[in-house]
Amino acid sequence: MRFISIVICAFTLFSCQFGKENQVDTQSTQNANQIFQEELKINLEKEMEYCEEQLKKSVALNIDYTTHPRLIEKGEQHWKMPKNDVLLWTVGFYPGILWQMYDVTKNEYWKQEALKRTLPLEPYKFNKEHHDVGFMMYCSYGQAYRLTGNKDYRDVLIESANSLISRFNPKVGTIKSWSNELHPQWKQHITIIDNMLNLELLFWASKETGDAKYRDIAVKHAETTMQHHFRDDFSSYHVVEYDENTGKIRNKNTSQGFADESVWARGQAWALYGYAMVYRETKNEQFLNFAINVAERFLAGLPQDCIPYWDFELTGKKEEPRDASAAAIAASGLFELSDLLKDSKLKKRYCAAADAIINSLASPAYSARGVNDAFLLHSTGAKPQGNEIDVALVYADYYYLEALRRRKTMESSM
Ligand code: GLY
Numbered sequence: 146m147r148f149i150s151i152v153i154c155a156f157t158l159f160s161c162q163f164g165k166e167n168q169v170d171t172q173s174t175q176n177a178n179q180i181f182q183e184e185l186k187i188n189l190e191k192e193m194e195y196c197e198e199q200l201k202k203s204v205a206l207n208i209d210y211t212t213h214p215r216l217i218e219k220g221e222q223h224w225k226m227p228k229n230d231v232l233l234w235t236v237g238f239y240p241g242i243l244w245q246m247y248d249v250t251k252n253e254y255w256k257q258e259a260l261k262r263t264l265p266l267e268p269y270k271f272n273k274e275h276h277d278v279g280f281m282m283y284c285s286y287g288q289a290y291r292l293t294g295n296k297d298y299r300d301v302l303i304e305s306a307n308s309l310i311s312r313f314n315p316k317v318g319t320i321k322s323w324s325n326e327l328h329p330q331w332k333q334h335i336t337i338i339d340n341m342l343n344l345e346l347l348f349w350a351s352k353e354t355g356d357a358k359y360r361d362i363a364v365k366h367a368e369t370t371m372q373h374h375f376r377d378d379f380s381s382y383h384v385v386e387y388d389e390n391t392g393k394i395r396n397k398n399t400s401q402g403f404a405d406e407s408v409w410a411r412g413q414a415w416a417l418y419g420y421a422m423v424y425r426e427t428k429n430e431q432f433l434n435f436a437i438n439v440a441e442r443f444l445a446g447l448p449q450d451c452i453p454y455w456d457f458e459l460t461g462k463k464e465e466p467r468d469a470s471a472a473a474i475a476a477s478g479l480f481e482l483s484d485l486l487k488d489s490k491l492k493k494r495y496c497a498a499a500d501a502i503i504n505s506l507a508s509p510a511y512s513a514r515g516v517n518d519a520f521l522l523h524s525t526g527a528k529p530q531g532n533e534i535d536v537a538l539v540y541a542d543y544y545y546l547e548a549l550r551r552r553k554t555m556e557s558s559m
Pocket of ligand 1: 234401411526
């Protein structure tokens with residue numbers, strides 16, 4: 146009962162604040178209502194078989210294991226494979242996709258292919274240069290440990306967690322995401338919304354070691370971010386700069402979004418996914434309610450086909466590219482949210498919304514079937530920087546496969 150009233154309060158608060166501060170265009174609002182009626186139209190097994198076929202093509206070409214697939218340019222067929230580098234946050238996704246395929250098929254072939262591309266990443270466990278050691282190591286070694294139980298991989302992950310917490314500033318209450326040298330526009334403690342995903346490694350490390358310090362930092366980071374990183378309508382800023390000595394806010398900006406006060410689609414998806422995950426790990430209902438509000442804001446910004454423009458400010462501007470990666474991250478986060486909820490109406494609401502997104506991602510408009518070696522087309526990495534515009538991105542594929550797997554597990558338990 147208490148839970149339901151908290152949720153109702155959260156909805157009421159959301160509607161009032163949302164109504165006051167931000168008018169979403171009518172088409173988007175109608176869409177938000179429609180998608181809560183959606184049913185799954187794809188065959189999950191067949192879609193995962195399609196992913197496996199695509200992977201067979203790309204593993205044959207990715208044979209230099211010191212490189213990793215990152216993007217496929219529009220009009221190209223094969224992955225661009227930059228050298229693995231500590232500054233590239235994307236190195237862990239392709240091994241992570243291969244581990245997921247091993248999980249789906251139980252075929253030893255995928256385990257061997259995953260291992261070949263996971264083990265070269267070990268030196269990055271010492272990465273203290275930025276926060277993405279979580280993405281880099283948890284998506285690769287995290288899956289490796291989950292699926293093999295090999296203690297060597299556990300040690301790599303614990304070292305990675307130590308590197309991540311070395312960036313925590315207790316005066317601010319968050320992990321520092323980026324270095325000032327690489328991002329000189331900001332002079333002090335920079336935290337970006339994407340950082341929420343890196344917390345999963347810390348929750349894991351506390352469970353594994355019995356040492357609460359990792360989890361305490363993760364919870365503090367999530368609380369501080371909840372307090373300072375969001376507008377009244379639960380939309381997220383991309384970048385918040387804090388005074389490193391006092392924790393006071395210096396600036397709230399964007400880097401990859403359209404404008405400081407706009408809503409960068411992938412940032413909102415990271416927030417949705419991140420707070421659902423933090424609720425899973427803490428069972429603290431304030432995080433659940435927050436995840437619900439963030440999810441509602443994401444869904445309210447979607448166009449008719451459920452795949453966001455790269456920034457919600459640009460919804461409906463046909464010349465602007467979409468971001469299928471944001472859609473895939475959100476779909477996976479919504480399945481998790483649905484799974485965690487006890488209230489059956491809300492459970493159905495977020496499962497239907499995620500179904501609507503994956504129905505659309507699997508359709509010819511977004512599927513890479515017959516076009517290139519990825520799973521999905523039409524993602525946007527960093528439009529303001531002129532990078533990765535309307536391309537295939539490896540993390541779109543990672544979260545798409547995760548979403549399909551999560552949906553499959555839910556199907557078997559429904
Ligand atoms: N974490 C970087 C990005 O979402 O582009």
